[in-house]
Amino acid sequence: MKQVNIHGPGKVQLDDADKREPGPRDAVVRVAACGVCGTDVRYVRMGGLTRPMPIGHELSGIIESIGAEVSDLAPGTRVVLNPTASSNMIGNGGPEGGFTQLLLVRNAADGGCLFPIPDDLPMHLAALSEPLGVGMNAVDRSEVTANDKVAVFGAGPIGLSAIATLRDRGISDVVAIDLSPRRLELATALGARATINASEQDPWVELKKLHGEEPLMGMPMAATDVFIEASGAGKVITDVLQSGKAESRLTVVALHEQSVNVSFLWVMMKQMTIRGAMEYPADYTDAIELLTRWDLSPMITHRFPLDRIGEAIEVATDPNAGGKVMVDIDTEVN
Ligand SMILES: [Zn+2]
Structure with a gap:
């Protein structure tokens, strides 16, 4: 599988990565879509907080597997992520980033990391939960x-x-x-x-x-x-x-x-x-409900596959480009 990492100022790479397995309290999510955030652009410009630094934190996907102690989530559930819950710091300096196929979410057993979404909410729109x-x-x-x-x-x-x-x-x-x-x-x-x-x-x-x-x-x-x-x-x-x-x-x-x-x-x-005002309400329910009753498609102005992450970040850097740049990672589940 692949993982997008920052290797230095302006240097973004799609690297090979090992497949993740969940620990007893963790979950692994098969990522469907992940938006490019202004913070990603900023991290790229400054060369990352760590090197290499995995990025991507605005994502939706399907739970692939869970640890033995995770009781309120099940494989197959469609979810969105709070990237900073339970000290994860996903795509924000932690060891994981959302521009990948299989994302390890540590301590998912705590609750507050992964929120189920309705079946009829398309994955690329669900990934707007975090910026929304x-x-x-x-x-x-x-x-x-x-x-x-x-x-x-x-x-x-x-x-x-x-x-x-x-x-x-x-x-x-x-x-x-x-x-x-x-x-x-x-x-x-x-x-x-x-x-x-x-x-x-x-x-x-x-x-x-x-x-x-x-x-x-x-x-x-x-x-x-x-x-x-x-x-x-x-x-x-x-x-x-x-x-x-x-x-x-x-x-x-x-x-x-x-x-x-x-x-x-x-x-x-x-x-x-x-x-x-920083980050989001601890509970994503209001954002998910808004996305369910109102189609916010106009907000997404660009979509790229994962292997064109460099272009995706370039477009997101240009303030005249428009709205959200979305990266489609697993189109099978979209
Ligand atoms: Zn963001």
Whole structure:
């Protein structure tokens, strides 16, 4: 069998690997599909956390075998994975990665690692559970209510997942901001009421037109209630603090590698709430149910077989490419 590993900065290889057998508390999953994540791209760029570093963590598959102490899972069950449950760190620095045919999931007996999915949910869509969970967690953390006006900065897979979650929960006034026309099209398809291309228009002028203005000491602030930062651009954070209205909330789900210099005078004066959002709800049920009742196919813009992993990662590196890049590993079970 094969395993995708990082061997150095920009060096990704499909290596031969030994077949995995489960220990008493483990499970082995025959991987059907695995999405390329922004974190994978980042790991490739930095040369991996370990070398070689196995990658891939957004996956669906079928349980192939289980250890003697695993009682609540059975071979043949279709599942999705929480890659960081039970200290696995699958595709995130641990000894396993999801871009492989047979994935060892350690301590699956603990529960919380593998979640069964309905028979009629296609595997490539089920593999969206993990990124959808990240966007969903950002929405949960924002405590959005039906009448809130929401702005989502960044319409990559995480921003799109937040937009789809908001739409699914009946929040109708969602504005998406990005630099890529392709991504903004996807944002519309997944439920954004309006989009702003920040490379062509001043997002704050447009946002104030769409959400209205609310004065603060004579200055017009954007009347947006909730800002979800999924772009990774530091300027978004400084702009939200400066141009957001009093009592507005900012949730940061993007990975900011650089420090951001912000004025906490605004945070204090406006009584703003800033929250971080990382990973997903511990229980994948909400994400699986959303995928079951709403076909999120538009989110997947590219599909590659495993032996074209290099191209898959290259496409995922280009922010203009669109949405999620999916790698089909075992098409027999899709
Ligand atoms: Zn991911």
